[in-house]
Amino acid sequence: ESRWPYLFGAIIVPALIQVVILPFLPESPRYLLLEKHNTSKAEKAFQTFLGKNDVSHEVEEVLAESRVQRNTKLVSILQLLRTRAVRWQVITVVVTMGCYQLCGLNAV
Numbered sequence: 001e002s003r004w005p006y007l008f009g010a011i012i013v014p015a016l017i018q019v020v021i022l023p024f025l026p027e028s029p030r031y032l033l034l035e036k037h038n039t040s041k042a043e044k045a046f047q048t049f050l051g052k053n054d055v056s057h058e059v060e061e062v063l064a065e066s067r068v069q070r071n072t073k074l075v076s077i078l079q080l081l082r083t084r085a086v087r088w089q090v091i092t093v094v095v096t097m098g099c100y101q102l103c104g105l106n107a108v
């Protein structure tokens with residue numbers, strides 16, 4: 001019983017290792033390109049990850065995917081439930097997640 005504080009304190013060791021290593025890890029090329037709008041750093045990150053010099057195809061692919069994502073129409077929950085094609089899938093997922101909450105599995 002007297003060693004419980006040490007057990008909870010052991011979490012500090014991996015957390016400190018992560019904090020020390022984090023500045024040396026490269027950022028995601030998608031994040032650099034889409035969020036930071038920094039094409040040169042994104043290309044450099046792609047080159048690091050893929051190990052090749054010409055990454056223009058990958059950059060264009062990410063930009064095209066971003067354009068497609070922006071044009072995607074979002075639907076509300078009611079519209080989703082009114083759509084006959086996905087109604088049973090949505091109901092199945094909702095019932096399953098509700099059962100998980102009520103059965104006590106999360107408490108275990």
